[in-house]
Amino acid sequence: MTQNKEGGERIQKVLAQAGVASRRHAEQLIIEGRVRVNGVRISELGCKVSIEDHIEVDGKPIKRSEKLHYYLLNKPVGVITSAHDPQGRPTVIDYMKGVPVRVYPVGRLDYDTSGALVLTNDGELAHRLMHPSYGVEKTYRVWVRSPVSLNALELLRRGVLLEDGNTAPAIVERLSGVSQTSGKSKENNLEVLEVTIHEGRNRQVRRMFAAVGYPVVKLERIRFGSLSQGYSLPTGAYRALTKEEIKELRSKVGL
Template identity: 65%
Template sequence: MEVKSKHEKKPESGERLQKVLAQAGVASRRQVEKLIQEGRVKVNGFTVAVLGTKVCAEDEIIVDGVPVKKAEELHYYLLNKPAGVISSARDPRGRATVVDLMKNVPVRVYPVGRLDYDTSGLLIMTNDGELAHRLMHPSYGVNKTYRVWVKGPMEREALEQLRKGVELEDGKTAPAKVISRSGFRQGKPMDHKQHFPEILEVTIHEGKNRQVRRMFESVGYPVVQLERIAYGPLTLDREHFSAGNYRSLTIEEVKRLRLLVGLS
């Protein structure tokens, strides 16, 4: 039977019914197909038993007599988190949170992972739970790059320890990519009696709690300042994007993130 829409639409417009139901959390795609074939799904009052039927956002869908709430439209943002802000939806102590910074977006979005209270930089905010889960899961090995300030100069032995992996109380870290961005690694003379800010870039793919800070503490160089400057294919442009600001991710950026973790 042909499904009649509440609104006129081209026959090929809209999304496949089974995809819409799966995205709304009714059941898995395979289970949804079975529900449709068994005649348990109605669209605008008509029973639909043909797979591939397309529906629009305005169409009313009912499964086993229960109206289906459509999946929320997905939103993706890049936030330049300031230091002194909590990476969570709420804080019992009443401190500012990253969600507070996103009050003007049309939907509720949540941080992908965390940045410490005192750490600034790139934070992805989204309501795409599946993407967020995969980006944070260690099995996908998504790289995260940090700019690290310590009191230097750092001994080469300490740098090599970081590159090989260091022992922490919750296990040894994977080898990290560590690059010095200071003049101390460019052949300039060093006075070991003095301490200067040394700037490094560290790339890791794990997500242990306060990992970068603990790595540097373990080799004798506590972090003075920490900023995340890259997450997977995304990078932070501080010159044109100050702390506390956010922007929508482009379609291409979202596509690259999803492909990175095996999502089409």
């Protein structure tokens, strides 16, 4: 292990770059004593390693020269945003058949929320995309019952008081038309809105609408940063990001 502060990289960053886990999860692996360097169990987050060091997680060596992969999945409802579910429910990884490496979801979409989800083995990018300081925008299409009042719209736009504090201001727009994909549905009295936020709190959009008196009936993320799954990507399908898309994502978070 490298002792010189000028050499080597922090172990959690190396684990993230190798696609083992996000940097935050990598830190937890270290704290739990599941990481060994040159056969020695480590528990210090500040530990630095060099290219010559042999790193194992749960007894398995990591591959540090793995090629980085980036994908966009149109996540279905009823799927867990995780690499594994103890209850045996389907996960987003089940939909990534044919991907040659282990990839991990960037952030989470609720079990009952569909839409755009990025998966990658680029741990550093994943860490930054999820960190609130980088302000990566996410846009959701939201279905609610009955027209939303002007007062509720203003509250959503200014910020809503939740149990974990006020939300940041959001961009909230009504959609025009009368179909299930835009506007108000006359058949079942649903109104559809688009909401853009840059925070990543647990079930945030659902909690925001519930707080102003309009529980969400259906929720779909239609855009993550500059990426839109569009309706050309069928539910449950994925595609590789283009070089331009990867470059734009990395540029957004200073990489």
